Amino acid sequence: MKFATRAIHAGQDPDPSTGAIMTPIYQTSTFVQESPGNHKGFAYARGKNPTRMALEKCIASLENAKHALCFSSGMGAIDAVIKLLNPGDEVITGNDLYGGSYRMFTKVFERMQIKFHFIDLNNAENIRKYINSNTKLIWVETPTNPTMQIVDIAACAKIAKESKLWLAVDNTFASPYLQNPLDLGADIVMHSVTKYIAGHSDVIMGALCVNDNQLFEQLAFIHNSCGATPGPMDSFLVLRGIKTLHLRMERHCKNGRAVANFLAQHSAIEKVYWPGFENHPNHKIAQSQMKDFGGMISIVLKNANLEKTFKVASSFNVFSLAESLGGVESLINHPATMTHASIPKLEREAAGVVDNLLRLSVGVEDIDDLLADLNQALI
Numbered sequence: 001m002k003f004a005t006r007a008i009h010a011g012q013d014p015d016p017s018t019g020a021i022m023t024p025i026y027q028t029s030t031f032v033q034e035s036p037g038n039h040k041g042f043a044y045a046r047g048k049n050p051t052r053m054a055l056e057k058c059i060a061s062l063e064n065a066k067h068a069l070c071f072s073s074g075m076g077a078i079d080a081v082i083k084l085l086n087p088g089d090e091v092i093t094g095n096d097l098y099g100g101s102y103r104m105f106t107k108v109f110e111r112m113q114i115k116f117h118f119i120d121l122n123n124a125e126n127i128r129k130y131i132n133s134n135t136k137l138i139w140v141e142t143p144t145n146p147t148m149q150i151v152d153i154a155a156c157a158k159i160a161k162e163s164k165l166w167l168a169v170d171n172t173f174a175s176p177y178l179q180n181p182l183d184l185g186a187d188i189v190m191h192s193v194t195k196y197i198a199g200h201s202d203v204i205m206g207a208l209c210v211n212d213n214q215l216f217e218q219l220a221f222i223h224n225s226c227g228a229t230p231g232p233m234d235s236f237l238v239l240r241g242i243k244t245l246h247l248r249m250e251r252h253c254k255n256g257r258a259v260a261n262f263l264a265q266h267s268a269i270e271k272v273y274w275p276g277f278e279n280h281p282n283h284k285i286a287q288s289q290m291k292d293f294g295g296m297i298s299i300v301l302k303n304a305n306l307e308k309t310f311k312v313a314s315s316f317n318v319f320s321l322a323e324s325l326g327g328v329e330s331l332i333n334h335p336a337t338m339t340h341a342s343i344p345k346l347e348r349e350a351a352g353v354v355d356n357l358l359r360l361s362v363g364v365e366d367i368d369d370l371l372a373d374l375n376q377a378l379i
């Protein structure tokens with residue numbers, strides 16, 4: 001079945017005991033057994049919960065994956081992937097990562113003797129220079145956050161296969177509607193479900209999707225053993241939100257395109273980062289691996305110091321100044337002091353995250369109101 005149909009129906013059958021069309025919120029920690037070990041497939045809710053299971057089947061279906069696991073946050077999902085590794089193992093990743101991923105890699109896992117190489121992934125061939133006998137994992141984000149660089153997933157997958165490495169893709173910015181990394185050869189897809197998949201800024205959740213049965217068993221073991229599993233109420237909220245993922249994404253893309261084109265010709269703007277522009281360095285790759293270009297846009301303000309940038313960031317009426325992205329409402333964020341504050345200034349600026357950069361998550365409001373709001377804030 002097609003994406004829109006799967007978004008609404010995958011993993012969900014009417015409740016067998018009542019016929020309820022929506023999967024009930026199984027708000028229970030444990031399940032009664034007839035005799036020891038004799039139960040209906042559910043024993044303790046950290047391991048398995050029916051509401052969560054329906055959501056996992058739905059997310060797996062949208063990523064064309066055999067298996068999915070939901071976590072209590074996106075970071076919980078990333079944590080589980082890195083726990084596949086052992087001390088001495090090495091990871092090759094981008095120099096333009098989500099700030100929280102960078103913080104976890106450098107502040108938590110480097111202490112446990114896992115080594116990370118943060119490199120320029122605009123040309124995937126760069127990866128080869130950093131591969132050695134300890135390398136186990138390539139971790140990429142595309143589009144990247146906040147400068148919207150595009151990483152060639154199929155090219156990374158080819159390198160990973162040749163060297164027997166895992167390729168994991170953080171697919172949060174694209175959502176499964178725009179891009180399906182497993183189809184391009186990735187081994188693991190990670191989502192901050194908090195963002196586009198849930199879509200309503202009311203849940204924190206993460207997910208991993210895989211095809212390989214053995215890799216799934218390893219991740220499921222870490223999932224249950226380490227315990228970053230989400231509750232049934234949050235699973236229900238995401239099941240509800242996911243039903244409109246395709247509709248929301250269509251509008252995010254349409255509004256995103258209009259906002260990007262408007263900003264590109266605005267006199268207060270020095271630069272607009274959006275992969276849909278033909279002069280974006282990896283536009284062709286974006287075109288080939290994504291269905292459309294999404295609603296995430298970053299801008300560099302012309303001749304603006306930190307004070308001026310703060311003033312602009314605080315003068316919106318429809319856009320809200322907040323961390324996060326992917327909800328129905330438009331958000332504006334100042335990466336240097338908000339989402340990316342944990343990255344040292346020199347590294348941050350080298351990756352283009354300068355003090356006068358603002359990131360927009362273009363929502364699904366009326367485009368006329370969004371453009372009017374930008375226009376009044378940018379003067």
Ligand SMILES: *Cc1c(COP(=O)(O)O)cnc(C)c1O
Nearest residue numbers: 073074075098170172192194205
């Ligand atoms: C938000 C985000 C995460 C972390 O997810 P949480 O749900 O906030 O834990 C990871 N990667 C990207 C690209 C994100 O935007």
